[in-house]
Amino acid sequence: MHRVLNKTWGIVISIMVLFTACYEETATPVKASFSTSFVGADESVPVQVSITNQSTGADTFEWMFEGAEPISSTEENPGTIIYNTAGTYTIVLTASNVDGSTHTYQKEIPVVDGIAINFSTEIIESNYLPVEVILTNNTNGVGLTYNWTFEDGAPVTSTEQHPSNVIFETPGNHLITLEVYNGFESFSESTTINVAPDIEAIFDWKVDFFDDDYQAPVTITMTNSSISATSYTWTFPNGTPATSTNKIPTVTFNMPGTHAMSLKADNGKRTNTLTHDITILPDTNLRTFSDIELGVNTAHNSNVIGAFLSTTLREVFQAGEVTTDNGAEIDIAFFGLNSSFSFNKFIAPDEVATNGFIAIPDATHTKFINSQEICGCAASLTVAQFDSITDDTLLDTLTITETANGLLNFDNSVLPRVVLLETADGRKGAIKIKGYVDDGLNSYIICDIKIQKQ
Secondary structure, eight states, X not given: OXXXXXXXXXXXXXXXXXXXXXXXXXXXXXXXXXXXXXXXXXXXXXXEXXXXXXXXXXXXXXXXXXXXXXXXXXXXXXXXXXXXXXXXXXXXXXXXXXXXOEEEEEEEEEEBOOOOXXXXXXXXXXXXXXXXXXXXXXXXXXXXEEXXXXXXXXXXXXXXXXXXXXXXXXXXXXXXXXXXXXXXXXXXXXXXXXXXXXXXXXXXXXXXXXXXXXXXXXXXXXXXXXXXXXXXXXXXXXXXXXXXXXXXXXXXXXXXXXXXXXXXXXXSSOEEEEEEEEEEBOOOOEEEXXXXXXXXXXXXXXXXXXXXXXXXXXXXXXXXXXXXXXXXXXXXXXXXXXXXXXXXXXXXXXXXXXXXXXXXXXXOOOEEESOHHHHOOSOOOOHHHHHHOSSSHHHHTOOOOOOTTTTSOBOSSSSSEEEEEEOTTSOEEEEEEEEEEOBTBTOEEEEEEEEEOO
């Protein structure tokens, strides 16, 4: 009996030894391994790293992510982790299994700084040539390299983190570009510097309405189109004033001659000077009108060709153009009965209402001698004398006296005809009728007029 039991236990022990030997021979070893990749191939912060577990023989996993979010994981595949700060970090994986096998694998992850380019420019003094620009670089990061480009500047390029000032000598828009490289990728930002055109003095002038014959005295107002200027110095030899610092001055020249007018434009950096000559003529005290058309009464009243003239405003007025603003300035009125020109006369503005016209507001009285040949007047002026007038000397000697005969109408039988006049303000003049134009209701005369200015 004992021998049987001993034999049986012997068999059992042998089987257990056999199974134990087989178990030890088939235990699975663990090999920890993983691969990483930068999401979007972006290696600058903030950076995402995707992890692929390549371990074998493992059942459990312990991940440690230095400097990352999250900092650890027990997932077989932890997915993606995030680094927000530049540096070199270690990922450690410890893998194990139920057989008690353990293996550790680690890998370093280099993370570089993200680049947020931040620079500013400041123009010293003004954007007038030459323009000097201060550059301030506030771009943060470690191990960055810089490449500046200054379009048309001096210098043209720089690799300094904080470059020296840049000078621009060419007008226009100029790009300043900063490219920053972190060892993996580069970024760039640009700004534009506007450089004003070079300074240039430019001027002309407008003559006063009553002085457009350029006879002394002449008053003119300057027109200033200077470029890139902030202050102005005018010089007017023989003018009043002789100098001015106004941008748009007015000056009067009282003496005939050719006068040099100069403008010096300044912008605090540069100056530029321009000179123009102006020629002032001797004063003839004579205003001359040529080829003035004055309509018959129907042409005037239908607003086709006016019959009223202002020698001060130098304008012919039709019936509908007469107002309270210009009424007092009208000093000549012509009455033509019809296209046959059998009845014509010049009448005082204050008497038009009795000659088929609407009354002129604030009308003045001009004296006329329509028919010198029958007026019985001392005043007399021939066509030849009219044509020879170049100043007011001859007109000034005339004594204009209204007489009944002198105010009488005339026809078109005498051509040219000279009519004498004196305005309410004492200016003496003469009208030379040199044409009668038959255009039916729109008929008119053509005349030249010479009259004193003062």
